[in-house]
Amino acid sequence: MAGFAFRFGISTIIIIFISKRYIQKMPSPLVAIAGGTGLYYIVTTQTGHSGNNLIIGNITAQWPDAMAFYLLLREIAQIYFFNLEISV
Numbered sequence: 001m002a003g004f005a006f007r008f009g010i011s012t013i014i015i016i017f018i019s020k021r022y023i024q025k026m027p028s029p030l031v032a033i034a035g036g037t038g039l040y041y042i043v044t045t046q047t048g049h050s051g052n053n054l055i056i057g058n059i060t061a062q063w064p065d066a067m068a069f070y071l072l073l074r075e076i077a078q079i080y081f082f083n084l085e086i087s088v
Helices: 002-022 028-047 066-077
Strands: none
Touching: 002 028
């Protein structure tokens, strides 16, 4: 597992140095992120091996509790914005 991630990290660093020379119009870290992500998905679809076994599960989205929203608004109302100090 660690070797799998290490190889993709090294390949992303290599993409940074190569893209500095050949692609001047885009920032090289952005090219490296896109290239490393693309390389990851290409390798995982071809080999069937997914190195990402750390996914916990689905994260559900929901509206916040009404009382928590009220308390947040009450605390925001106590801020004196002109001096950026909290009034007591």
